Amino acid sequence: DTAVSQTPKYLVTQMGNDKSIKCEQNLGHDTMYWYKQDSKKFLKIMFSYNNKELIINETVPNRFSPKSPDKAHLNLHINSLELGDSAVYFCASSRQTGVNNSPLHFGNGTRLTVT
């Protein structure tokens, strides 16, 4: 009974392709996120959704499009993949901050390699 689950765990694809990563959480959390961890282990937020509504959209190329069909799911679609997109993408969730100050619960990550 994994709390935050992402699929796939590994994704190897060629430049120019379009791919999606899926994320689901069964914690009943209101807020979900996508973070990118680069080769130097630096973590940076990409997007945040609260109850299906986009609330944080960092300076991420338009090729990245998140979609939240319901508050338990947040998917990430990437168009026209580039070499620089290679990274580990982490999905995370939390109870609504400002109320409970709960930490983020992270998925196991998706290691994307673009060749």
Add this chain to the structure above:
Amino acid sequence: ELKVEQNPLFLSMQEGKNYTIYCNYSTTSDRLYWYRQDPGKSLESLFVLLSNGAVKQEGRLMASLDTKARLSTLHITAAVHDLSATYFCAVDSSGGSEKLVFGKGTKLTVNP
């Protein structure tokens, strides 16, 4: 823009020794988080620090927060090999916005 700096970025220590990891941040915030990441794994929440002077302890790790100095510390007591991991601090950039800014991480290696 909030900046979060950790030091050291790499730490190699012997079992049984004590050491402290520092996390400085540039703008006012009263919420700070510590996470642990094992190689190739996810991030695990260690501590949530919510107020000035907050101190939390779990096993050989103790975290503290000084919001006036904009500084948090993660103190390791009598290190053991199992503590080898990368430790991240993360600061809430503007209370309630659900946006955490992470430090670059401290890679800790505990040698027997």
